[in-house]
Amino acid sequence: MLRKISWTFSANVISAAVKWLLLVAIAQILTPTDVGDYALALAIASPITLFANMKLRSLYVTSEEDDFHSFAIVRNVAFLFSLLVLIGFCFFYEEWMIVLLVGISKLLDCTSDLLYAVPHKEQKMKKIALLIVYKQVGTIILFVSLLLVTEHLAWSLFGTVVFQLGYLLVERKVCLYTFQQRFSSQRVRLILTLGIPLGITQLIVSFNSFLPRYGLAYFATATEVGYFSAVSYVTVIVNIVMGAVAQNYIHPLKEQFLKGRKSQLRKILYVDLFKIAFILSISLLIGVILFGEFFLTLVYGASYAAYNPLLILLIGCIFFNCLNWNIDTAFMAFGFVKSQLPLTIFATILSIPITFILISTYSLWGAGIAMVTNSLILYACKDIFLRIVFKKDVLKASRTKVIK
Numbered sequence: 001m002l003r004k005i006s007w008t009f010s011a012n013v014i015s016a017a018v019k020w021l022l023l024v025a026i027a028q029i030l031t032p033t034d035v036g037d038y039a040l041a042l043a044i045a046s047p048i049t050l051f052a053n054m055k056l057r058s059l060y061v062t063s064e065e066d067d068f069h070s071f072a073i074v075r076n077v078a079f080l081f082s083l084l085v086l087i088g089f090c091f092f093y094e095e096w097m098i099v100l101l102v103g104i105s106k107l108l109d110c111t112s113d114l115l116y117a118v119p120h121k122e123q124k125m126k127k128i129a130l131l132i133v134y135k136q137v138g139t140i141i142l143f144v145s146l147l148l149v150t151e152h153l154a155w156s157l158f159g160t161v162v163f164q165l166g167y168l169l170v171e172r173k174v175c176l177y178t179f180q181q182r183f184s185s186q187r188v189r190l191i192l193t194l195g196i197p198l199g200i201t202q203l204i205v206s207f208n209s210f211l212p213r214y215g216l217a218y219f220a221t222a223t224e225v226g227y228f229s230a231v232s233y234v235t236v237i238v239n240i241v242m243g244a245v246a247q248n249y250i251h252p253l254k255e256q257f258l259k260g261r262k263s264q265l266r267k268i269l270y271v272d273l274f275k276i277a278f279i280l281s282i283s284l285l286i287g288v289i290l291f292g293e294f295f296l297t298l299v300y301g302a303s304y305a306a307y308n309p310l311l312i313l314l315i316g317c318i319f320f321n322c323l324n325w326n327i328d329t330a331f332m333a334f335g336f337v338k339s340q341l342p343l344t345i346f347a348t349i350l351s352i353p354i355t356f357i358l359i360s361t362y363s364l365w366g367a368g369i370a371m372v373t374n375s376l377i378l379y380a381c382k383d384i385f386l387r388i389v390f391k392k393d394v395l396k397a398s399r400t401k402v403i404k
Contacts, residue, residue, distance in 0.1 A: 011129035012244030016237040018136040023233050025144050026153065027226075027300045034153055036222035037095045038102070039229030043210040043217075044089055045103035050202035052082035053110045054195035058247070058332045060117040062254060068118060068176070070187040074195055075114050079107050101157035108164040115168075115175040125248075131174060135167050194338075201340040208348045208374055212367035215359035228364050230300050231307045232371065235318050238280065242322040245276060246329040253333035262390055269330050269386075277322030285315045313368045320375035327382040336389075343385055347378040 027035050052075075060071050086103040090096035112135070119127045142163050146156040212232075216225045249268060256264040288295075292308035331340055351374040358366035358373075 007125040007129040008244045008248055009241065011132040012240050014133050015136050016240035018140045019240070020233055020237050021140050022143055023230060024299050025140075025147055027230055027304075029144075029147050029151065030153060032223045032226035032230075032303075034226070035230055036224070036226030037098055038153060039213060039225055040093075040217055040222065041095065041098040041102040042229075043213040044093065044099050045086060045106055046210065047203045047206040048082050048085050048089075049103060049106035049110060050206045051199040052078040052107060053113065053202060054078060054199035055202065055332065056191070056195055057113050057117040057120065058250060059191065059194055059198075060114070061121050062250060062332065062335075065187070066121070067184060067187050070184055070191060071114060071117070073188055074191045075111060078195075078199070079111065082107060097154045098157065101154060101161055105157065105161050105164060108161070108168060111168060112164075112171050115171045118175045127174065131171055135164075135171075138163060138167065197338045197341045201344045204341075204344045204348050205378070208344070208351055208378065209371070211351060211355040211374060212359065212370045215356050215370070216364070216367055218356075219359055220363060224364060227304065227307060228310070228367055230304060231296065231311050232314055232317075232368070234284070234311065235314055235321060235371070238284070238318045239321050239325070242277065242280065242325045246273060246325045249273060249329055250333050253330055257334050265330070266390070269326055273326040273329075274323070277319060277326065280322060281315055281319040284318060285312070288312050288315060307364070310364060310368045313365075314371060316372040317368075317375045320372070320379045323379045324375065324382065327379065327386060330386065331382070334389075339385065340382070343381045344378065347374075347381045350377050 023035065023038065026038055054074070056071050056075055060068065083104070086100055090100050093099055112131075116128045116131070119125075139160050143156050143160050146159045147153070150156060213225055213229065216228055249272075253265065253268055256268065288308070288311050292311050293305045296304040296308055296311070328340070330336075351370075354373055354377075355367075355370040358370045360366070362369065
């Protein structure tokens with residue numbers, strides 16, 4: 001398990017670092033306004049593309065059948081649908097080209113993620129890690145080179161999209177070496193039945209996480225959105241890292257779930273994974289307090305150093321985001337796919353007025369407080385539900401619902 005986690009962890013650390021370096025490059029080479037335009041494009045495109053993701057990789061890994069073709073059909077349909085929605089949004093946003101390119105890039109990442117499901121199911125995590133590393137290194141080198149030459153965000157994003165398309169062919173050849181084409185319309189319907197609620201849930205969760213940016217875009221300027229997005233991007237990096245770690249616990253959680261061992265499930269969820277989240281958050285807090293200003297100045301520029309208190313505040317958001325990842329992993333392992341949607345909707349309904357009140361009153365600092373509060377509300381809703389499930393022994397009645 002530790003070896004698998006190390007491969008996954010290393011690859012996703014590099015992936016998260018590259019995504020952050022893209023933002024750093026924009027901040028260093030272009031302007032805070034460009035950072036804001038890119039951040040708003042992410043805020044618009046991310047919920048749509050996360051709907052397309054539908055956590056199909058996790059569904060395939062936990063499925064007992066190897067019908068990858070059925071999952072691929074669902075992915076292609078979701079890709080086209082999401083692309084049409086993105087194009088529709090472009091008519092209402094001035095920087096429409098950036099939104100479209102960011103959206104296409106993220107949709108291609110979704111396609112790659114499903115391809116990784118095949119070696120993931122065989123527990124060949126090293127193969128996935130190497131594919132991710134090579135892709136991310138190529139992406140950052142190309143993006144920074146284009147940004148230096150063109151000093152134009154859209155052209156640089158276009159170049160990375162072309163690179164992703166070419167690399168996708170490599171990933172397909174490497175991952176689908178044992179692929180046998182099988183198709184079942186019944187399976188496609190079942191996957192959609194499970195995937196659509198997950199996609200909607202991810203859309204709402206993403207919308208919830210981007211609420212502060214939407215609020216700042218309404219009450220403030222693109223420049224302020226740029227400062228906030230640059231400082232708060234550390235939460236995205238940690239989310240990616242914690243998600244990679246938590247994914248490795250899907251199989252152990254499912255195994256204990258099928259055996260009905262509630263004590264072991266609690267240990268994995270509330271001891272093992274909690275320790276990882278706590279240690280990660282405390283380590284970041286100490287690092288930000290000691291070196292935050294130096295870090296922001298070195299990475300983004302001197303004008304960003306004044307926002308170190310905001311970065312300290314956001315460590316609280318990181319902690320609750322990590323706990324949310326833990327709960328989501330348990331939901332996937334237990335087959336509680338549809339249960340996430342009403343919980344997420346309820347949390348979002350609570351978060352929307354809180355976010356806009358805080359931002360209209362305290363601007364950037366209100367946005368930071370809102371990020372912490374929203375993450376806490378979402379975690380509390382899911383955790384209360386799961387504790388009720390443990391207490392009432394609903395797990396026993398739910399074991400037959402895990403996808404077969």
